[in-house]
Amino acid sequence: MATVKYSGIEALEKLKSTEPPVFLAPSSISEVARAVSQYLFTKLKPHDPKSQLDQLWVDGFDTEQIWQQIDMQSQHLLPSLRQEVNRFVKNPEEIRKLANLALKVSHEDDVDEMDMDGFDSDEDNELESNDSEAEDEEEDDEEEEEEDDDGEEEEEEEEEEKDGDNEGIEDKFFKIKELEEFLEEGEAQEYGIDYKNKKGVAKRKNQNLSDDEDEEDDEDEDEDDEFDAFAGGDDEEADKLGRARYDDFFGGKKKETKMKLKDLSEDEEAERENQGNEKLSTHEKARLKLQSKIEQMEKANLDPKHWTMQGEITAAKRPMNSALEVDLDFEHNARPAPVITEEVTASLEDLIKSRIIEARFDDVQRAPSLPTKGKREAKELDDSKSKKGLAEVYEAEYVQKANPAFAPTTLSDELKKEASMLFKKLCLKLDALSHFHFTPKPVIEEMSIQNVPAIAMEEVAPVAVSDAAMLAPEEIFSGKGDIKDESELTQEERKRRRAKKKRKFKAESANEPAKKARDTSAENP
Amino acid sequence: MAESTQMDVETATGGTVPLPPKPTFKPLKAHEMSDGKVQFRKISVPPNRYSPLKKAWLDIYTPIYDQMKVDIRMNLKARKVELKTRADTPDISNLQKSADFVHAFMLGFDIPDAISLLRMDELYVESFEIKDVKTLKGEHLSRAIGRLSGKGGKTKFAIENSTKTRIVIADTRIHILGAFSNIKVARGSLCSLIMGSPAGKVYSKLRSVSARLNE
Numbered sequence: 001m002a003t004v005k006y007s008g009i010e011a012l013e014k015l016k017s018t019e020p021p022v023f024l025a026p027s028s029i030s031e032v033a034r035a036v037s038q039y040l041f042t043k044l045k046p047h048d049p050k051s052q053l054d055q056l057w058v059d060g061f062d063t064e065q066i067w068q069q070i071d072m073q074s075q076h077l078l079p080s081l082r083q084e085v086n087r088f089v090k091n092p093e094e095i096r097k098l099a100n101l102a103l104k105v106s107h108e109d110d111v112d113e114m115d116m117d118g119f120d121s122d123e124d125n126e127l128e129s130n131d132s133e134a135e136d137e138e139e140d141d142e143e144e145e146e147e148d149d150d151g152e153e154e155e156e157e158e159e160e161e162k163d164g165d166n167e168g169i170e171d172k173f174f175k176i177k178e179l180e181e182f183l184e185e186g187e188a189q190e191y192g193i194d195y196k197n198k199k200g201v202a203k204r205k206n207q208n209l210s211d212d213e214d215e216e217d218d219e220d221e222d223e224d225d226e227f228d229a230f231a232g233g234d235d236e237e238a239d240k241l242g243r244a245r246y247d248d249f250f251g252g253k254k255k256e257t258k259m260k261l262k263d264l265s266e267d268e269e270a271e272r273e274n275q276g277n278e279k280l281s282t283h284e285k286a287r288l289k290l291q292s293k294i295e296q297m298e299k300a301n302l303d304p305k306h307w308t309m310q311g312e313i314t315a316a317k318r319p320m321n322s323a324l325e326v327d328l329d330f331e332h333n334a335r336p337a338p339v340i341t342e343e344v345t346a347s348l349e350d351l352i353k354s355r356i357i358e359a360r361f362d363d364v365q366r367a368p369s370l371p372t373k374g375k376r377e378a379k380e381l382d383d384s385k386s387k388k389g390l391a392e393v394y395e396a397e398y399v400q401k402a403n404p405a406f407a408p409t410t411l412s413d414e415l416k417k418e419a420s421m422l423f424k425k426l427c428l429k430l431d432a433l434s435h436f437h438f439t440p441k442p443v444i445e446e447m448s449i450q451n452v453p454a455i456a457m458e459e460v461a462p463v464a465v466s467d468a469a470m471l472a473p474e475e476i477f478s479g480k481g482d483i484k485d486e487s488e489l490t491q492e493e494r495k496r497r498r499a500k501k502k503r504k505f506k507a508e509s510a511n512e513p514a515k516k517a518r519d520t521s522a523e524n525p
Numbered sequence: 526m527a528e529s530t531q532m533d534v535e536t537a538t539g540g541t542v543p544l545p546p547k548p549t550f551k552p553l554k555a556h557e558m559s560d561g562k563v564q565f566r567k568i569s570v571p572p573n574r575y576s577p578l579k580k581a582w583l584d585i586y587t588p589i590y591d592q593m594k595v596d597i598r599m600n601l602k603a604r605k606v607e608l609k610t611r612a613d614t615p616d617i618s619n620l621q622k623s624a625d626f627v628h629a630f631m632l633g634f635d636i637p638d639a640i641s642l643l644r645m646d647e648l649y650v651e652s653f654e655i656k657d658v659k660t661l662k663g664e665h666l667s668r669a670i671g672r673l674s675g676k677g678g679k680t681k682f683a684i685e686n687s688t689k690t691r692i693v694i695a696d697t698r699i700h701i702l703g704a705f706s707n708i709k710v711a712r713g714s715l716c717s718l719i720m721g722s723p724a725g726k727v728y729s730k731l732r733s734v735s736a737r738l739n740e
Contacts, residue, residue, distance in 0.1 A: 381683045381731060381732060383675070389640065390637065390648075390689070391640050391644050394648075394689070397689070
């Protein structure tokens, strides 16, 4: 390959003129490229604050090494380049100035020329109008921009007024307007919207998107419009707050809120109009319905409640006869009286008849009393003359108290004893008759003398029949002498017996008069 | 006069005469009481009790003379029964008891009922008149008396048996013999009878009261 040493510019020209595919294949163009890079490197070196290489070393160096050198330089240059670009973005007018300068300096500045061509056509008008005003750059810029959009002039004037109001805060170093602009710039950069032409762009967007009827975009545009409206409203409010009085503030608060609402509604209507009278989307319709409902409910809440919902109400507080119209609910404690119909009476009568036939009357039955103890022995009032004397009565009482064991049994006890004895005897006799269930004679422990043999042998014959307990003849009758029957007596013997009897009787009657006298005295008190 | 200022003091050491032992006396006999004089009791005999006394004399005499050890005699002229303490009368109350016994007989009580006075201390005789309870005249009085005794005396006997007392209704006088509380109950029922309550009511009250009494 012939190494023709070109000069920088010439090399550049050659590189520019070559076809792109030639770059892909390894050819002599590499020498040219190296030369070009060298030339550019040396050209850019003065701008580099931290340059470490005097020139780009190309001979015998690898592509990678060459690239590293270029990279080193470009790293230092990039931040300053960025700043310059931003400046040009803000102030395209400077490009023109630069362009003029550049044109004056050299004709071969391709980069600037290309850019300037784009801007010249748009901003000729602006430049001409702005030549007269050169002192306040910011105002110039803003007025230039805002001549496109008339709506922004008011904002500008208000901003100027605002500057006048905020004299206390601002000074030559700090301007709120600048701060706001800075913030807006940042937002614009972040979101990719040209903030100065925001309104214009938004409106263009509306026109574009309304055809599509995209809901999301609608929301966005709505948000944007509202944002603008609030921005405008905020500005208005800020002015008024500075000079507000109490009445204005509180009296005017409603107006302000109303104004806000009005603004919103106006904006909505405006955007609806802007939409070109398109039919409402379903979302829109739903929203409108909901809003109307909300308004209704809020109105109802604010109004005084209906009298039925007010809790305790007196007659004076509700309209006349209003309680008649309302369906009131009472708790009835008493069962309602049964309605007597023919069916009811018929059923009752049937029931009565059936009951009579069955003889099932619900009569009240006496509750069975608990089994009480045996009735106490009610001491019967003895209304006959007592056989005992008073002394004996007290004696008996004393004995009973002192020695209950020796106390003579009372009349009731004796009667009981007698009754029990009789019954036992009867039972014994009956058992003896039957003889199937032999029961021996009950042993009654008595101290009385009985005519019982010393040895009682058990006999085969039952007790009722046997003569074991019979008395001997002597025991029955122990008499001496000649025993004669009445029919065998002679006359003298009869007389003798009679005389004996009389004597006996007289002897007895002689002892008795004392007793008899006593009795009569007792009977005649 | 020369008076010694010093007191004469008896020395308690030694030389003191021991006190005589406390004397023990036997209780006084009735005879020795009232300075050894004999005590008398005289009980007059109403005319209606004269013949009953004659009949029951021995029954009166025997317990008084033998058991109470009190002399007894009948003063026919004065129509009085006289009682006198003997030497061997153990207790002065015997005389009084005997007197009460004889007096009870004179009022109209039977010998076995009156004997209880001799045997028990707590028996008393209470007497009152119908007019003390209620002023009744003529037929009312007769009817009252009839109410008191009842038919065949059954009301009276009922009261007697239930309250363990003995009652004697002598025309307008009423005598009750028995213990104090019993007398009270009997008196109450008799008064209610005099006042006019029917016998049945008195019976029912008697039943309840006597049950309480006998507890």
